[in-house]
Amino acid sequence: MSGHSTYVPKSDAGKWLEERLPIISLMHSAAVSMPNPRNLNYWWVFGGIAMFMLIVQIVTGIILAMHYTPHADMAFNSVEHIMRDVNWGWLLRYTHANGASMFFVAVYIHILRGMYYGSYKAPREVLWLLGMLIYLLMMATGFMGYVLPWGQMSFWGATVITNFFEVVPFIGDDIRTLLWGGFAVDNPTLNRFFSLHYLLPFVILGVVVLHIWALHVPGSNNPLGIEPKTKQDTMSFHPYFTMKDLYAIVLFAIILFYFVFFNPNFMGHPDNYIPANSLVTPAHIVPEWYYLPFYAIVRAIPDKALGVAGMFGAILIMFVVPWLDTSKVRSAKFRPAYRIFFWIFVVNGLLLGYLGQVNTTDDFLGIHGVTNLIISRIGTIYYFGFFVVILPVLGLIEKTKPLPNSISEAVLGVEGAAEEAAELAAAEAKA
Amino acid sequence: MNNLKQNITSIVQKTAIALLVVTSVSGSALAAGGSIEGAPEPAHIDWSWAGVFGTFDRAQLQRGYQVYKEVCANCHAMDLVKFRNLSEPGGPEFSEAAVKALAAEYEIEDGPDAEGEMFMRPREPKDAMPAPFDNNNAAAASNGGALPPDLSLIAKARGHFSFKDMFMGRDGLTGGSNYIYNLLMGYEEDVPEYILAHDEHTNKLGKEADPDFTEEHFELGDSSFNNFYEGYKIAMSQPLDDDSVEYTDGTAATLAQQAEDVSSFLIWAAEPKMEIRKSIGIKVLLYLIILAGLMYAVKRRIWENVRH
Numbered sequence: 001m002s003g004h005s006t007y008v009p010k011s012d013a014g015k016w017l018e019e020r021l022p023i024i025s026l027m028h029s030a031a032v033s034m035p036n037p038r039n040l041n042y043w044w045v046f047g048g049i050a051m052f053m054l055i056v057q058i059v060t061g062i063i064l065a066m067h068y069t070p071h072a073d074m075a076f077n078s079v080e081h082i083m084r085d086v087n088w089g090w091l092l093r094y095t096h097a098n099g100a101s102m103f104f105v106a107v108y109i110h111i112l113r114g115m116y117y118g119s120y121k122a123p124r125e126v127l128w129l130l131g132m133l134i135y136l137l138m139m140a141t142g143f144m145g146y147v148l149p150w151g152q153m154s155f156w157g158a159t160v161i162t163n164f165f166e167v168v169p170f171i172g173d174d175i176r177t178l179l180w181g182g183f184a185v186d187n188p189t190l191n192r193f194f195s196l197h198y199l200l201p202f203v204i205l206g207v208v209v210l211h212i213w214a215l216h217v218p219g220s221n222n223p224l225g226i227e228p229k230t231k232q233d234t235m236s237f238h239p240y241f242t243m244k245d246l247y248a249i250v251l252f253a254i255i256l257f258y259f260v261f262f263n264p265n266f267m268g269h270p271d272n273y274i275p276a277n278s279l280v281t282p283a284h285i286v287p288e289w290y291y292l293p294f295y296a297i298v299r300a301i302p303d304k305a306l307g308v309a310g311m312f313g314a315i316l317i318m319f320v321v322p323w324l325d326t327s328k329v330r331s332a333k334f335r336p337a338y339r340i341f342f343w344i345f346v347v348n349g350l351l352l353g354y355l356g357q358v359n360t361t362d363d364f365l366g367i368h369g370v371t372n373l374i375i376s377r378i379g380t381i382y383y384f385g386f387f388v389v390i391l392p393v394l395g396l397i398e399k400t401k402p403l404p405n406s407i408s409e410a411v412l413g414v415e416g417a418a419e420e421a422a423e424l425a426a427a428e429a430k431a
Numbered sequence: 432m433n434n435l436k437q438n439i440t441s442i443v444q445k446t447a448i449a450l451l452v453v454t455s456v457s458g459s460a461l462a463a464g465g466s467i468e469g470a471p472e473p474a475h476i477d478w479s480w481a482g483v484f485g486t487f488d489r490a491q492l493q494r495g496y497q498v499y500k501e502v503c504a505n506c507h508a509m510d511l512v513k514f515r516n517l518s519e520p521g522g523p524e525f526s527e528a529a530v531k532a533l534a535a536e537y538e539i540e541d542g543p544d545a546e547g548e549m550f551m552r553p554r555e556p557k558d559a560m561p562a563p564f565d566n567n568n569a570a571a572a573s574n575g576g577a578l579p580p581d582l583s584l585i586a587k588a589r590g591h592f593s594f595k596d597m598f599m600g601r602d603g604l605t606g607g608s609n610y611i612y613n614l615l616m617g618y619e620e621d622v623p624e625y626i627l628a629h630d631e632h633t634n635k636l637g638k639e640a641d642p643d644f645t646e647e648h649f650e651l652g653d654s655s656f657n658n659f660y661e662g663y664k665i666a667m668s669q670p671l672d673d674d675s676v677e678y679t680d681g682t683a684a685t686l687a688q689q690a691e692d693v694s695s696f697l698i699w700a701a702e703p704k705m706e707i708r709k710s711i712g713i714k715v716l717l718y719l720i721i722l723a724g725l726m727y728a729v730k731r732r733i734w735e736n737v738r739h
Binding site for chain 1 (some may be wrong): 483516580583591603604606607701703712713714719720722726731733734
């Protein structure tokens with residue numbers, strides 16, 4: 001990682017290690033001495049929270065795997081064995097299940113923060129791409145994890161999602177057979193999903209390391225979207241931002257554990273407490289909430305192949321956002337029009353999430369003659385329109401507000417920034 | 432102009448939040464299902480165990496077990512619950528001696544013994560509740576083709592985990608117990624008036640639109656009528672009535688009393704760790720809230736001398 005480390009080993013052992021593997025100075029530069037823009041607001045804490053959730057998921061998951069049996073005949077009861085007989089098993093499972101949801105909550109806010117403040121723009125495109133890769137891996141991991149309890153929603157969710165791959169030209173059938181390990185969702189499917197569900201989190205962890213590395217080269221973006229120029233624009237990561245992140249993590253943990261202890265099944269589906277049965281199809285097959293906007297898109301498009309392409313396209317289009325957005329200004333703070341379209345995008349995402357779990361033929365919120373399907377289609381058009389029309393065109397025509405000279409001037413005022421600079425210079429001269 | 436734009440942004444932001452709330456609430460409302468005009472409203476019981484501090488009423492769970500044992504268990508299995516669970520903390524809390532005696536009322540096949548023979552022995556606390564039938568096919572065959580579902584998790588597999596419950600600080604499990612309670616209370620001997628009226632209305636509309644419209648009438652067939660079962664036709668005939676059991680603790684065994692007792696018992700069967708979950712949860716949340724306060728104080732202290 002890039003060298004802003006001020007770490008100097010003090011002990012002989014520390015010097016010995018530093019000459020052979022400078023891992024301590026690497027971590028020091030990543031989490032202690034890294035200069036961070038001084039004006040980061042609380043929307044910047046969700047990266048740390050997501051990291052915390054990943055660790056929670058890995059730790060609880062490893063212990064759950066010690067008690068879980070990945071076999072079609074035994075998986076359901078082994079989960080109930082965890083809930084009833086394993087010491088603190090209910091706590092592990094409820095934390096893992098709700099933790100997955102809260103991990104997605106943190107990551108969605110993290111992504112939307114990046115979109116609002118233009119964090120994906122040069123020179124942070126690779127940082128964004130790695131983040132999107134993490135998100136894609138999370139989607140796969142979350143989906144396979146939901147299959148493991150082998151309840152009705154596990155089984156039928158797996159059936160619906162794997163059947164999507166059938167539409168891939170030429171090799172669709174083969175991909176599906178490979179996913180299934182046979183000719184239907186069955187024991188081999190469960191086995192490979194379990195194996196991959198254990199593997200992918202560690203792949204995610206690896207990409208997270210790259211994501212942090214890619215963060216350290218250009219440094220964090222900030223609410224003003226202008227680069228730090230002088231020393232008084234930044235502050236060291238530790239203790240200022242470590243403490244702020246820790247505080248935010250504890251607040252987030254309160255929400256997580258509210259669900260774990262007082263409403264642990266809220267984000268689940270009752271049907272998943274019925275063992276999987278290939279002969280009985282549930283009345284409504286609903287995926288986990290974090291897929292619902294994409295599920296709404298697949299249902300909004302009349303042709304199956306196009307629908308599936310639309311669903312995957314909706315995720316993949318996020319990868320190219322840095323090249324779709326033509327605006328030179330990063331932060332929505334200085335982009336009054338973008339700000340409106342951004343918030344419509346957020347509302348539209350929530351709306352699609354709602355539409356993903358209701359009958360397409362029913363009336364939208366009871367409004368006679370307006371079906372959910374029509375609204376889903378409008379929502380889908382806005383979703384793609386935001387990326388392929390609004391982002392490129394708006395950047396060319398929008399009249400942005402003037403940017404401040406520097407972060408410190410914007411935060412402290414011209415005089416304050418000068419004072420701060422003088423103090424820093426004095427401190428340096430002393431040293 | 433800037434003001435206008437800010438106003439628009441703020442309106443959009445507020446709409447986003449409002450929509451989030453509306454969609455979630457209406458989502459659960461729709462999930463509950465629309466019912467026919469004139470149909471009775473399902474009851475919402477004030478369960479003793481439902482609040483943040485809620486605990487089971489031991490006597491109620493013991494009565495609920497009695498209803499399960501004497502009525503439900505004739506057709507329904509409960510494979511995931513073991514006799515020893517009946518004496519564990521947070522449940523009916525029968526004495527260990529009582530549980531031993533309850534288990535010993537039933538036999539189980541064990542073996543092979545030293546000679547290689549299978550043999551029957553009395554059940555012990557470690558054994559599961561006895562299943563009334565040898566397998567699902569036998570169970571379905573004895574019940575007119577409809578398989579009586581296992582009751583171990585029925586309370587979590589029915590009803591919905593609703594937003595309203597969340598905001599009321601209730602345990603999300605109340606959807607399941609209310610469902611079971613209403614189902615047990617919802618039987619009618621004859622098809623009620625509101626169904627007939629609904630049929631008549633639909634047929635009239637159909638006739639007006641198309642003279643060749645074939646009239647449709649609600650047919651009960653071999654099923655029983657239930658106000659709260661999806662489609663109103665249920666294969667299970669009314670399982671409980673006043674005095675279906677004679678409570679050992681002297682409580683009057685009205686239908687409502689039995690329905691409430693067995694619903695609570697089934698919640699416990701589905702979620703036997705509920706009491707410990709909540710009692711630890713209160714401590715964990717208090718701990719985290721205090722920790723958050725301390726963290727905030729430390730953060731404030733660190734940032735105190737920073738101009739920002």
